[in-house]
Structure formats: C-alpha cells, structure tokens
Amino acid sequence: MNSVIIYTVVSLSSLGALxxxxxxxVARKFRVFEDPRIDQIQxxxxxxxxxxxxxxxxxxxAEALVKADSFEGLNCPVGGASLMTDAAEILGREAVxxxxxxxxxxxxxxxxxxxxxxNYDGARTCTIAHSLYTGETDCSYGCLGYGDCVVACKFDAxxxxxxxxxxxxxxxxxxxxxxxxxACPRTIIELRKKAKKDRKIYVSCVNCxxxxxxxxxxxxxxxxxGKCVKACEYDAITLENNLAWIDSMKCVFCRxxxxxCPTSAxxxxxxxxxxxxxxxxxxxxxxxxx
Amino acid sequence: xxxxxxxGGVHPPENKISADxxxxxxxxxxxxxxxxxxxxxxxxxxxxxxxxxxxAGQLIAAAKGYVSxxxxxxxxxxxxxxxxxxxxxxxxxxxxxxxxxxxxxLESIDRDERLxxxxxxxxxxxxxxxxEAGIVGLGGATFPxxxxxxxxxxxxxxxxxxNGVECEPYLTSDHRLMIEKPDEIITGIRLxxxxxxxxxxxxGIENNKPxxxxxxxxxxxxxxxxxxxPLEVKYPQGGEKQLIKALINxxxxxxxxPIDVGTVVHNVGTAFAVYxxxxxxxPLFERIVTITGxxxxxxxxxxxxxxxxxxHLIEAAGGIPETTAKIVNGGPMMGKALNTPDVPVVKxxxxxxLFDKQESVRPASGPCIRCSRCITACAMGLEPYLLMVLAERxxxxxxxxxxxxxxxxxxxxxxxxxxxxxxxxxxxxGKSQVMKMMRERKAK
Numbered sequence: 021m022n023s024v025i026i027y028t029v030v031s032l033s034s035l036g037a038l039x040x041x042x043x044x045x046v047a048r049k050f051r052v053f054e055d056p057r058i059d060q061i062q063x064x065x066x067x068x069x070x071x072x073x074x075x076x077x078x079x080x081x082a083e084a085l086v087k088a089d090s091f092e093g094l095n096c097p098v099g100g101a102s103l104m105t106d107a108a109e110i111l112g113r114e115a116v117x118x119x120x121x122x123x124x125x126x127x128x129x130x131x132x133x134x135x136x137x138x139n140y141d142g143a144r145t146c147t148i149a150h151s152l153y154t155g156e157t158d159c160s161y162g163c164l165g166y167g168d169c170v171v172a173c174k175f176d177a178x179x180x181x182x183x184x185x186x187x188x189x190x191x192x193x194x195x196x197x198x199x200x201x202x203a204c205p206r207t208i209i210e211l212r213k214k215a216k217k218d219r220k221i222y223v224s225c226v227n228c229x230x231x232x233x234x235x236x237x238x239x240x241x242x243x244x245x246g247k248c249v250k251a252c253e254y255d256a257i258t259l260e261n262n263l264a265w266i267d268s269m270k271c272v273f274c275r276x277x278x279x280x281c282p283t284s285a286x287x288x289x290x291x292x293x294x295x296x297x298x299x300x301x302x303x304x305x306x307x308x309x310x
Numbered sequence: 311x312x313x314x315x316x317x318g319g320v321h322p323p324e325n326k327i328s329a330d331x332x333x334x335x336x337x338x339x340x341x342x343x344x345x346x347x348x349x350x351x352x353x354x355x356x357x358x359x360x361x362x363x364x365x366a367g368q369l370i371a372a373a374k375g376y377v378s379x380x381x382x383x384x385x386x387x388x389x390x391x392x393x394x395x396x397x398x399x400x401x402x403x404x405x406x407x408x409x410x411x412x413x414x415x416l417e418s419i420d421r422d423e424r425l426x427x428x429x430x431x432x433x434x435x436x437x438x439x440x441x442e443a444g445i446v447g448l449g450g451a452t453f454p455x456x457x458x459x460x461x462x463x464x465x466x467x468x469x470x471x472x473n474g475v476e477c478e479p480y481l482t483s484d485h486r487l488m489i490e491k492p493d494e495i496i497t498g499i500r501l502x503x504x505x506x507x508x509x510x511x512x513x514g515i516e517n518n519k520p521x522x523x524x525x526x527x528x529x530x531x532x533x534x535x536x537x538x539x540p541l542e543v544k545y546p547q548g549g550e551k552q553l554i555k556a557l558i559n560x561x562x563x564x565x566x567x568p569i570d571v572g573t574v575v576h577n578v579g580t581a582f583a584v585y586x587x588x589x590x591x592x593p594l595f596e597r598i599v600t601i602t603g604x605x606x607x608x609x610x611x612x613x614x615x616x617x618x619x620x621x622h623l624i625e626a627a628g629g630i631p632e633t634t635a636k637i638v639n640g641g642p643m644m645g646k647a648l649n650t651p652d653v654p655v656v657k658x659x660x661x662x663x664l665f666d667k668q669e670s671v672r673p674a675s676g677p678c679i680r681c682s683r684c685i686t687a688c689a690m691g692l693e694p695y696l697l698m699v700l701a702e703r704x705x706x707x708x709x710x711x712x713x714x715x716x717x718x719x720x721x722x723x724x725x726x727x728x729x730x731x732x733x734x735x736x737x738x739x740g741k742s743q744v745m746k747m748m749r750e751r752k753a754k
Contacts, residue, residue: 138649141672143732151739154400154649229402230394 058082060110066098070174072197073097091116098175098195119269120214121196123177123189127163127208128224128287130184134159134238150205158237161227163187163208172203191218191290213268220289221271221278223248228261235283242285248277312517314542315552318689320722322479322545322643324518328602329482331610333490336626338410342385342617344370345397345405348656349452351377358406362389366615367416367593370406373441379454379657380444381406384595384615386414398620398639398646398653405654408617419592425493426589429504436505436588443587444594444657448579449473449548450640452658455584458574459505468572470503470511471557472581474526475541475548477516478641481661483598484578486611488515488522491582492529498581499536501588506574511536512557513578518543545643546720550575552689564716579660599623599655603664605631614655620662621651636670638663643721673730684723684733690716694723694733701740710744717741 061082069077073096075084081096085107088094095118096103108115134157140149146168154160165185170178177193178200180186187200187209201209208226223242227234231243244262256270257277266277266286278288347353354371358364364383371381387410394402415421431439441456461467472495476484488495499511513530515523517540530536541547541556551562553575560571568575576584579598586592595616602609607628614623620639624630630637630651638645639653642663655662684694692713700709714737723733 138647143675143735148732148735148739151742152735153646158649160401233394233402 055086057110058086061085061107064099064103064106064110065096066103068098068174068197070098070195070197070199072195072199086111090114097121097197100195121211122191122194122214122218122220123196123198123200123209124212124220124222124224125163125169125187125189125209126222126224126226127186128240128285129157129159129162129238130186133240134162146203147205159227159229159234159241161206161208161229162225162238164206168203168205169200169209172199174199215268215273218290219273220287221273221275222266222268222287223264223285224287225285226263228263230262234262240283240285243283245282247280247282248286251276251280312540312542313556314544314547315549315555315689317691318687318722319544319546319552320687320725321543322725324543325479325602325604325642326482326485326518327480327604328600328609328611329485329519331482331486333486333598333611333613336612336614336618336623338385338413338615339618339622340410341390341619342408342410342615343395343405343619343654344381344384344408344617345395345403345654345656346371346381347403348381348616348658349379349446349454351375351379351454353404354378354381356392356404356406358383358389358392360389360391363387363411364389364408365414365416367419367595369593373444373454377454377457379446380442380593382444382593382595383408384617385410387411396650396653398648398656398659400649420590422590425497427493427497429497429501429588431501431504431588433505433507436501436584439588440505440584443583443592445580445583445587446594446657447577448583448597448657448660449577450644450658450660452656455576455580458576459502461506461569461574465569466572467506467508467569467574468510469558470499470506470508471553471568471573471575472499472502472511472513472578473548473550473553473575474513474515474519474522474578475553476519477543477545477548478643478645478661479545480602480663481600481641482602483600483611483660485519485522487582487598488519488578489525492525494585495578495581496526496529496533496536497589498583498585500533501584502574502576502581503535509535513538514541514547514553514557515539516541516543516547545722546689546718549689549718549720551718564713594657597655597657597659599659600661600663601627602661603631603634603666604669605633605666606664607631614659616657617654619651620648620653620655620659623655623662624651624664630664631666633666634664635667636665638665643725644719672732675731676729678731679729681728683726683728687722687726689720689722690718692717694737695731697740698731698733698736701736701743704743706740706743706747709740710747714741714744715748 065078067078073081075081101117105115136156137158138156140156144166146164146166149164155164163186167180169187175193175195177190178187181188196211225242227241234241234243242263246259248264249257249259254270254272256267258265278286352375355374356371358370365386368383370383373380387408390409391407395405397403437456437459445455446452503511523540527538583594599614600611601623637648639648678695697714717737721734
C-alpha cells in the first residue's frame with residue numbers, strides 16, 4: 021500500500037520536473053522579444069478599436085507608433101493632442117499634432133424641406149436602400165435616414181432625430197474616427213476642422229443635380245449658383261458638379277456666404293444670434309466673452 | 311411528362327389577365343424621352359443636336375465599343391433637348407427629348423405588314439444588320455444581340471434555343487406576339503439560325519400557353535429543324551440556364567455562358583425584332599409592352615414606341631386606379647418599383663404592373679427560422695440564407711466562394727421565405743460588391 025503511494029508521488033514528480041525543464045528550454049529558445057513600450061502605449065490608448073487612426077485596432081496603432089521614426093501622419097483622433105503628447109513622451113520623440121476634426125452631416129433634407137414622393141418597404145438599412153433605388157424623396161444624393169452611421173458609431177455620439185429623419189452628431193462625443201463616413205453609402209458625412217466653441221459653417225447638401233431639379237427635390241438644396249464663391253474673400257469655397265464646398269482649413273467664419281446663399285443651403289452652427297448692423301462691434305465682443 | 315429544370319423553382323399565381331387582349335398600337339405621345347443607355351454595356355454616343363429634326367428610325371446615338379447598341383429615334387419630330395433625365399432606376403441619365411410632329415419614317419423602312427420570308431442575306435450580313443438596328447435581348451436583360459450572334463473562336467453552336475417561356479406572372483407580351491406573329495417569329499428564327507450557322511432550333515414554351523404552342527407547332531411542321539417544346543409551368547423556367555437544362559439537359563458551368571455548352575438562347579421578342587430589322591429594314595424603336603393589374607380598367611398589350619412615358623401607357627389602359635400602391639416595371643418577381651410614372655419605356659420594358667395595396671405590401675421581416683425553404687426554391691442550387699448573412703456582415707470573400715455571382719436574382723427565395731426576410735435585397739447588394747471586388751482584382 022505504502023509502496024503504491026511512493027511510486028505514484030515519485031513518478032509524477034519526475035514527470036513534472038521533466039516537463040518543467042522542457043518548457044524552460046522551449047521558452048528560452050523560442051522567446052519573442054516584444055518592446056515593453058508597446059504595452060505602455062496601448063495602456064494610454066482609448067481601447068475602442070474604432071479604426072479612426074487607420075489601423076486595425078489600438079494594439080496595431082501602438083506597434084506602429086513604437087516602430088515609426090517620426091509621428092508624421094500618425095494620429096489617434098480619439099485621444100487627440102493630449103494623448104499624442106503623452107505617447108511622444110513615453111517614446112522620447114517629438115509630438116506632431118494634427119488639427120482636431122469633427123463629423124458633420126451634409127444634408128438638411130427634413131420632411132419639410134424635402135417632400136416624400138414614394139414609400140420604401142425593403143430592408144431598413146442605408147446600404148441596401150441605396151443599392152436598390154434613389155430613396156423615398158426625389159433627391160438621389162441626400163440622406164436615406166435608416167441610420168447606418170448611427171449603428172457604426174462606437175462612441176454613442178450619434179442618434180437619429182425622429183422629427184427630421186436625419187442623424188445628429190454630438191459635438192462633445194464625436195471623436196472624428198470616421199466610422200460613420202465609411203458607413204454612409206452616399207458619403208454625406210464629412211470630417212471637418214473642429215473650430216472654437218464648435219462653430220461650423222458648411223454647405224449642408226451633396227446634391228450634384230442642376231439647380232432646377234435639385235431645388236424641386238429639396239427646398240434647401242445647393243443649386244450651384246456660385247454666389248457664395250464670389251462672396252468669399254478667402255478663396256475657401258469651390259464649386260464642382262453644381263455643388264459648392266467650403267474648405268474648413270481656409271474658412272475664417274466671416275459668415276458672408278451664409279447670407280448670400282439663396283436657398284439657405286449653407287448652415288452656421290453655434291454662432292451667437294446675428295444682430296442689427298448698427299451694433300456690429302458689440303457682436304464681436306459678445307462672441308468673445310461668451 | 312413535361313420537361314423542366316430539376317432543382318428549385320416556385321409556383322406563383324399566374325394572373326395572366328391580359329392574355330386574350332390583342333396587341334394594339336399605342337397612340338403616339340406628344341413627347342418622347344429616349345435614354346442613350348438602354349442596354350448592358352457602354353452607353354452610346356449621341357449623334358443628334360438640339361433643334362435637329364429627326365425621322366422615326368433615324369440613328370440618334372451610336373454604339374460605343376463592341377458591347378453596346380445603336381439607339382434610334384422612335385418618332386418623327388424635333389430634338390428639344392439632350393439632358394440628364396430621371397429614368398426607371400430613379401437616377402438621372404443622358405436622354406434625348408423629341409417633340410413629336412406627325413409620324414414620318416425613314417424611306418428605307420418597309421412599312422408593309424406583308425410577310426417577307428425568303429432570306430437573301432448571308433450570316434455575317436444578318437449580324438451586321440442586327441448591330442445597325444440596335445437589337446438587344448428583349449427578354450429583359452437587354453444584352454446586345456450582335457455580340458451573342460458572334461461565336462467566339464474555338465466555340466461551336468450546335469442548337470439555337472428560343473425562349474417563349476414567359477414564366478413571370480402577369481406578363482403576356484411574348485405570348486401575344488407568338489399568337490399574332492408566328493410566321494414573322496419563325497422567319498426571325500431562321501435568320502438567327504443562319505447567322506449562327508446551326509441547323510436546329512428549339513422553341514421552349516410554358517404549358518400554360520396551349521394556343522401559342524399549337525399555332526407555332528403547326529407553322530413549324532412545314533419548317534426543317536425548328537421544333538416546339540411545351541415545358542412545365544414553373545418559375546423561373548425562363549431563366550437562360552434553366553431553359554437550357556430543361557431542353558437539352560446540359561448545365562452551363564458557373565461563370566460560363568450558354569455557348570460553353572454549345573447553345574445560344576434568344577427571346578421570341580428578339581427573334582421578331584431580328585425579322586423586322588433584316589427583312590423590313592426597321593431598327594428597334596418599338597416593342598410590345600403588357601400593361602396590367604387587378605384593378606386597372608383596361609389591361610392590354612400595346613406596341614409602344616421607345617421613349618413613351620409610362621404614364622401615357624397607363625392612361626391608355628384607363629389611368630391609375632385609386633387603390634394602386636405600387637407601379638412595377640417588369641414582372642412581379644424580378645421587376646422594379648417605379649418612383650414615378652413619368653419615366654420612359656425602354657428596350658427592356660416588358661410590362662408595367664399596377665398593384666393594389668394588399669398585393670404590394672411586403673411582410674414584416676423576422677429572424678431566420680432555419681426552415682431551408684429558400685434552398686429548396688433556389689433554381690441555381692445556392693444557399694440564399696447564407697448569402698444574405700454574408701452580405702449583411704460584409705463577408706464578401708466568403709460570399710464569392712459560395713458562388714453569390716451565380717445568383718440570377720429571380721427572387722424565388724424571397725418569395726418563399728416564411729419569415730419575410732429580404733433575402734434578394736441583400737444578395738443583390740452582396741453580388742454587386744463581389745463583382746466590384748472581382749473587377750478590381752482583374753484590373754490589378
């Protein structure tokens with residue numbers, strides 16, 4: 021009886037020792053060196069794996085940062101400047117800061133502006149609806165309203181407004197990862213430069229039709245008249261395919277184009293209300309102190 | 311037992327309301343809108359200018375490239391504009407707009423109704439005539455016919471198959487054509503046989519058209535090499551691959567063409583158009599269109615000039631009934647709903663169907679219950695439920711290996727799905743993405 025226990029203990033212990041030696045040798049022999057800084061960087065990254073940096077996930081981006089000689093072209097839009105400075109500090113390199121961006125929906129086709137002309141009863145996703153036909157309104161460029169972008173957003177920064185039928189982007193939550201831009205089959209969403217106080221001026225339309233049909237389909241469509249191009253003193257507006265586009269890098273927020281636009285296709289957002297011409301200086305101070 | 315294809319298929323209610331309505335000429339509209347791209351392949355290049363007067367049959371857009379087709383004016387009148395105009399897809403396409411003035415045809419066209427049955431031209435000349443006349447497959451796919459008639463090197467056509475199946479419910483345009491113009495169709499078939507250098511032709515007709523079968527049988531008894539074959543009534547019997555399998559028991563390989571198994575398939579409508587082009591010198595500028603629906607007051611089959619607004623056609627059939635909820639361009643299984651009736655009839659328009667509310671509503675979509683009815687229904691032997699999931703999750707590589715490109719979009723899977731899943735919508739999207747992927751790979 022005793023001998024059975026002794027044999028068991030001895031044989032199992034020797035097997036254990038043997039395997040331990042094998043494992044030790046293998047671990048030594050096939051050891052993969054991994055830069056500990058990758059883990060460090062990954063620690064400070066947001067960990068959402070949103071793909072906004074252009075890499076498959078946060079780990080991939082961390083590897084790319086460690087491997088890269090300079091931070092040129094590498095940016096985590098979620099963490100922004102503070103994160104990139106921290107990462108630069110860990111790696112002992114110089115931080116290259118990129119302008120923060122924000123997503124905007126370039127369509128203002130609410131049911132009021134853009135009357136519904138047909139009814140869609142197929143699969144409720146934008147990709148399918150877009151592959152099947154032009155949409156429930158006469159505008160074949162505008163928002164379809166089934167919310168593929170909202171589903172794609174990993175930061176809870178979007179929702180569909182039931183009244184307008186258009187997606188709404190939260191300025192606080194949007195990190196400009198670009199997932200919604202990719203999800204939209206009609207490339208309505210655009211990443212634009214984030215300005216002070218989240219101010220925005222943009223052409224809220226992507227309709228490339230000529231003026232007549234565009235206006236017929238939607239009251240607030242860009243008709244490609246070119247008035248805004250002439251009004252802009254900073255060369256920030258270009259007109260292509262009957263559609264105006266404001267370069268957010270050049271725009272100085274003078275708001276001249278907004279008043280010029282005959283169809284109110286250009287939107288100004290988060291600006292203080294306009295006042296009479298006489299109190300113009302007051303307006304600027306009001307803007308500053310707000 | 312009647313011949314048919316062995317796997318899949320469904321039996322939708324036939325509803326051939328307009329089957330006994332003789333083909334009537336539709337009165338000319340006041341204006342026609344002729345898109346310059348009505349076929350598969352490159353859009354044609356416009357040959358006319360604004361303000362120019364044209365005659366019916368005059369070339370207004372010339373084929374650009376090999377897979378393309380000429381477009382002819384369908385009326386006489388003045389070109390008022392060449393502009394981007396909404397077509398049946400809802401998107402804007404380049405169209406030639408002509409204001410109708412009188413009805414003057416080109417002098418070269420023989421307007422006599424008499425049959426011209428003796429063939430004077432050689433095979434090559436017939437193909438050239440088809441190219442000049444802008445003939446495309448009138449079954450609905452609108453593939454340029456001259457391409458199908460030019461057999462690639464190393465391939466041999468043994469038998470010509472003529473598609474008179476018309477398996478789509480409601481549609482009756484081919485049916486009426488077979489009853490009213492059998493001699494012309496047979497001459498057209500002889501022309502096609504000569505162009506392809508074959509001595510055997512088979513006409514496949516679904517057994518629900520006994521009158522057409524009888525009349526063509528009788529006419530064919532005097533013709534060497536042409537035979538008529540009644541087929542079991544089963545959708546999609548009129549699919550090219552299904553028809554080949556049913557008639558000559560050969561299977562077109564995946565990604566292949568009928569010529570790979572030694573055959574070419576043409577529609578009866580195309581045979582008739584070839585007859586008119588070769589024997590009467592008349593380009594393809596009108597076609598037979600069925601206008602039908604359960605509550606429409608005057609359903610019928612009309613000979614319609616290309617470019618006529620669909621609304622004009624509906625007007626002739628008694629206008630849009632109040633109860634109409636959906637206007638479908640094509641058959642109920644494969645056709646597409648129209649955004650507006652103000653779109654032109656094109657070469658591929660075989661019918662316009664007006665559906666009432668209860669007929670047109672799609673069932674609410676639920677989760678897949680794994681009943682596998684879609685697999686049983688698929689005539690191509692695919693797994694629609696799987697293809698849908700793959701398309702939904704953007705797994706296009708996997709969808710390619712599951713042969714999503716073999717889908718002919720007949721809609722049988724969506725038709726039988728008890729959970730009302732929009733199978734075809736997703737498969738069609740997945741197919742387009744896979745095709746895009748394949749094109750990009752080829753370009754590399």
